[in-house]
Amino acid sequence: xxxxxxxxxxxxxxxxxxxxxxxxxxxxxxxxxxxxxxxxxxxxxxxxxxxxxxxxxxxxxxxxxxxxxxxxxxxxxxxxxxxxxxxxxxxxxxxxxxxxxxxxxxxxxxxxxxxxxxxxxxxxxxxxxxxxxxxxxxxxxxxxxxxxxxxxxxxxxxxxxxxxxxxxxxxxxxxxxxxxxxxxxxxxxxxxxxxxxxxxxxxxxxxxxxxxxxxxxxx
Amino acid sequence: xxxxxxxxxxxxxxxxxxxxxxxxxxxxxxxxxxxxxxxxxxxxxxxxxxxxxxxxxxxxxxxxxxxxxxxxxxxxxxxxxxxxxxxxxxxxxxxxxxxxxxxxxxxxxxxxxxxxxxxxxxxxxxxxxxxxxxxxxxxxxxxxxxxxxxxxxxxxxxxxxxxxxxxxxxxxxxxxxxxxxxxxxxxxxxxxxxxxxxxxxxxxxxxxxxxxxxxxxxx
DNA sequence: TGCTTGCATATTGTATCCAATATTCGATAT
DNA sequence: ATATCGAATATTGGATACAATATGCAAGCA
Numbered sequence: 408x409x410x411x412x413x414x415x416x417x418x419x420x421x422x423x424x425x426x427x428x429x430x431x432x433x434x435x436x437x438x439x440x441x442x443x444x445x446x447x448x449x450x451x452x453x454x455x456x457x458x459x460x461x462x463x464x465x466x467x468x469x470x471x472x473x474x475x476x477x478x479x480x481x482x483x484x485x486x487x488x489x490x491x492x493x494x495x496x497x498x499x500x501x502x503x504x505x506x507x508x509x510x511x512x513x514x515x516x517x518x519x520x521x522x523x524x525x526x527x528x529x530x531x532x533x534x535x536x537x538x539x540x541x542x543x544x545x546x547x548x549x550x551x552x553x554x555x556x557x558x559x560x561x562x563x564x565x566x567x568x569x570x571x572x573x574x575x576x577x578x579x580x581x582x583x584x585x586x587x588x589x590x591x592x593x594x595x596x597x598x599x600x601x602x603x604x605x606x607x608x609x610x611x612x613x614x615x616x617x618x619x620x621x622x623x624x625x626x
Numbered sequence: 627x628x629x630x631x632x633x634x635x636x637x638x639x640x641x642x643x644x645x646x647x648x649x650x651x652x653x654x655x656x657x658x659x660x661x662x663x664x665x666x667x668x669x670x671x672x673x674x675x676x677x678x679x680x681x682x683x684x685x686x687x688x689x690x691x692x693x694x695x696x697x698x699x700x701x702x703x704x705x706x707x708x709x710x711x712x713x714x715x716x717x718x719x720x721x722x723x724x725x726x727x728x729x730x731x732x733x734x735x736x737x738x739x740x741x742x743x744x745x746x747x748x749x750x751x752x753x754x755x756x757x758x759x760x761x762x763x764x765x766x767x768x769x770x771x772x773x774x775x776x777x778x779x780x781x782x783x784x785x786x787x788x789x790x791x792x793x794x795x796x797x798x799x800x801x802x803x804x805x806x807x808x809x810x811x812x813x814x815x816x817x818x819x820x821x822x823x824x825x826x827x828x829x830x831x832x833x834x835x836x837x838x839x840x841x842x843x844x845x
Numbered sequence: 846t847g848c849t850t851g852c853a854t855a856t857t858g859t860a861t862c863c864a865a866t867a868t869t870c871g872a873t874a875t
Numbered sequence: 876a877t878a879t880c881g882a883a884t885a886t887t888g889g890a891t892a893c894a895a896t897a898t899g900c901a902a903g904c905a
Contacts, residue, residue, distance in 0.1 A: 469688035
């Protein structure tokens with residue numbers, strides 16, 4: 408006898424659980440740039456030994472979310488204005504390509520979901536809401552491309568800059584413009600204009616880049 | 627007193643050494659698709675305990691070079707024709723963009739280096755030679771872009787598919803065409819025609835994709 | 846005071862040991 | 876013969892213990 412469903416729900420390893428939790432904390436900005444990740448401290452928080460903690464930190468390092476130095480430990484990786492600029496350029500390139508591939512294959516359900524995220528975004532009250540709904544809105548528009556490698560790279564890139572994206576949205580002119588541009592992108596998708604959707608996505612990202620850089624350099 | 631040079635040569639951790647060695651073995655194809663990575667076995671090879679081995683495997687998993695299952699271990703990650711096709715598309719997109727950014731900033735030394743790699747490629751005798759020189763040739767042309775995030779993503783992508791790239795070059799029509807196309811790309815760089823260099827790079831990669839897919843599907 | 850030196854403490858890196866799970870293989874029943 | 880069960884073995888996941896290195900601090904000295 409074979410009952411697959413029983414084996415499907417694999418309990419995650421402690422290392423994975425710790426990794427997800429730390430990643431969330433970094434992405435959401437609860438751990439600020441440069442904040443140290445002490446193995447002992449984290450191990451106590453999760454009631455484990457340091458071994459799974461170390462594996463979690465190793466994963467984070469591979470993702471570029473922390474930087475470690477031998478015998479000195481890991482700290483949350485920051486981002487310089489130059490890096491930020493480059494990453495936004497990268498996003499424009501890849502996300503533009505992916506949405507262009509996705510539009511012809513985009514289902515009505517996807518469009519409806521996107522619309523609901525757009526609404527939730529405009530009704531959001533906190534930077535966390537804006538960030539979450541913004542990300543949901545964009546990634547749902549990419550999903551139907553079926554380009555899993557691209558999607559994975561985009562996810563990792565967004566993880567890397569999520570904090571800064573949120574900060575950018577919270578700027579004075581961030582929200583209103585994002586809303587306007589989201590509306591235009593979704594409209595292009597709805598009328599199946601892949602080229603225009605891609606163009607608008609690129610402009611949306613590059614505009615956010617300018618906005619963010621003005622702010623980063625100001626500090 | 628400050629003597630920097632003494633502290634520069636950091637001895638790498640065992641985990642890092644093992645990671646580099648395993649990565650090399652996977653990239654070079656010494657460990658074939660699906661080959662299991664036994665922690666005990668590897669630990670003995672490096673005269674260490676399994677702890678650094680596990681961290682090395684964790685790194686490889688994050689890179690997508692191995693796939694692990696809880697309590698079952700890690701095996702070298704293969705690649706399906708669909709994934710291969712997508713990754714070659716991704717390469718065309720990103721590498722085309724990066725070389726376009728690099729050409730205006732490309733130094734004469736870079737061009738000379740590229741020429742030397744091109745020569746070494748054409749004179750190579752084994753798939754390993756071809757693969758190495760091919761990769762050197764391409765990446766040197768990207769370097770002067772200064773787009774470090776893009777460069778990092780490209781490196782990881784090439785690591786992921788290095789084995790298949792090598793196999794593609796070794797196909798009957800692989801070498802001669804690669805040589806011809808490399809020559810054309812380099813010529814465009816030398817006359818500072820960024821647009822053309824980018825276009826040729828994209829065509830070069832997409833052509834290789836077709837060649838590879840024909841071969842993958844045949845098996 | 847300002848600087849070095851050496852020790853105590855803190856932190857990370859690794860080895861060893863135990864626990865949890867998977868796999869193999871033989872015995873048994875049908 | 877084939878299928879099923881269960882114990883023995885193999886393998887991975889994690890806890891504890893120890894080693895290597897970094898950091899902070901206080902004593903000593905100019």
